[in-house]
Amino acid sequence: MNIAVTPPAYTPADYKSDVKPIWCPGCGDYHVLMSFTRAFAQLGLTPEEVVVVSGIGCSSRIPAYTNCYGFHGVHGRSLALAAGLKVTRPDLTVVVASGDGDGYSIGGNHFLHACRRNVDMTYVVMDNHIYGMTKGQPSPTTEPEFDTALTPGGTKVQPFHPLVVALASGANFIARCYSGDANETADVLAAAIKHPGFSFVEILSPCVTFRPDEKAWKDLVRPAPIAATDDQGKAARRLMTDDGFNVGILYRGNRLPFQPAAGAIDIDLSVLEKDFEL
Ligand SMILES: Cc1ncc(C[n+]2csc(CCOP(=O)(O)OP(=O)(O)O)c2C)c(N)n1
Numbered sequence: 001m002n003i004a005v006t007p008p009a010y011t012p013a014d015y016k017s018d019v020k021p022i023w024c025p026g027c028g029d030y031h032v033l034m035s036f037t038r039a040f041a042q043l044g045l046t047p048e049e050v051v052v053v054s055g056i057g058c059s060s061r062i063p064a065y066t067n068c069y070g071f072h073g074v075h076g077r078s079l080a081l082a083a084g085l086k087v088t089r090p091d092l093t094v095v096v097a098s099g100d101g102d103g104y105s106i107g108g109n110h111f112l113h114a115c116r117r118n119v120d121m122t123y124v125v126m127d128n129h130i131y132g133m134t135k136g137q138p139s140p141t142t143e144p145e146f147d148t149a150l151t152p153g154g155t156k157v158q159p160f161h162p163l164v165v166a167l168a169s170g171a172n173f174i175a176r177c178y179s180g181d182a183n184e185t186a187d188v189l190a191a192a193i194k195h196p197g198f199s200f201v202e203i204l205s206p207c208v209t210f211r212p213d214e215k216a217w218k219d220l221v222r223p224a225p226i227a228a229t230d231d232q233g234k235a236a237r238r239l240m241t242d243d244g245f246n247v248g249i250l251y252r253g254n255r256l257p258f259q260p261a262a263g264a265i266d267i268d269l270s271v272l273e274k275d276f277e278l
Pocket residue numbers: 056057058059060075098099100101102103126128130131132133134139207
């Protein structure tokens with residue numbers, strides 16, 4: 001008996017643009033791009049329904065490499081742009097791409113308030129523990145002893161703990177992935193996009209040029225031993241004691257996403273402009 005199989009509406013290739021990535025050969029971000037396109041195909045989203053917003057950095061180049069709508073904004077300010085977009089166009093799927101410098105240094109303050117505000121969007125940080133684009137300065141997640149040209153002998157400063165900060169600030173979904181596991185990462189991204197509210201996905205994505213030591217990550221990552229919890233206390237204990245290599249969905253909260261008050265976004269811009277006239 002012949003059973004007709006309906007082909008999927010979109011394949012990952014449908015979300016790729018014609019722009020050839022200029023990342024260094026072996027950069028983890030190639031796999032992240034693959035995971036983005038696989039997640040969009042898995043969810044059956046049309047490219048026109050998705051907007052990929054970013055700041056500045058090697059990781060933030062990703063909107064240009066997708067066939068979706070995109071906005072390559074200014075350094076550290078992608079979340080503000082994305083939140084404004086999502087509240088005015090709730091019909092769109094908004095995915096924000098950042099790096100550890102873009103998202104945790106210059107964009108650190110915006111990160112806290114985006115978690116707190118809980119607008120329904122997905123925030124992906126490609127964490128390589130270094131500023132890749134500007135040639136290897138330390139970021140907030142760089143290990144204290146790691147030597148850079150700017151910081152001989154290391155910064156000696158305690159690294160930032162993004163997942164703990166996200167939990168304490170109110171993120172509604174928290175996960176960690178490894179770029180080399182593109183299928184698992186795509187599954188987590190799809191779950192993050194579907195989860196209501198602000199979803200935060202940290203992707204360990206090696207910078208092979210300025211952190212060749214990160215090639216060892218592939219042997220260090222392991223699936224998280226416990227399933228995702230919705231209990232903030234349990235999640236806090238777990239994240240605080242985590243060594244940074246447990247991957248998977250670690251926390252799923254139940255907060256209701258931010259909704260603008262009725263009529264709040266129907267503003268007549270000409271009235272607003274008048275207020276700023278000198
Ligand atoms: C306002 C401003 N300050 C500084 C820079 C320089 N700058 C560009 S990218 C970057 C760091 C990017 O690091 P990260 O977000 O970790 O991205 P990666 O390149 O590692 O993916 C910096 C400091 C800039 N473009 N704009």
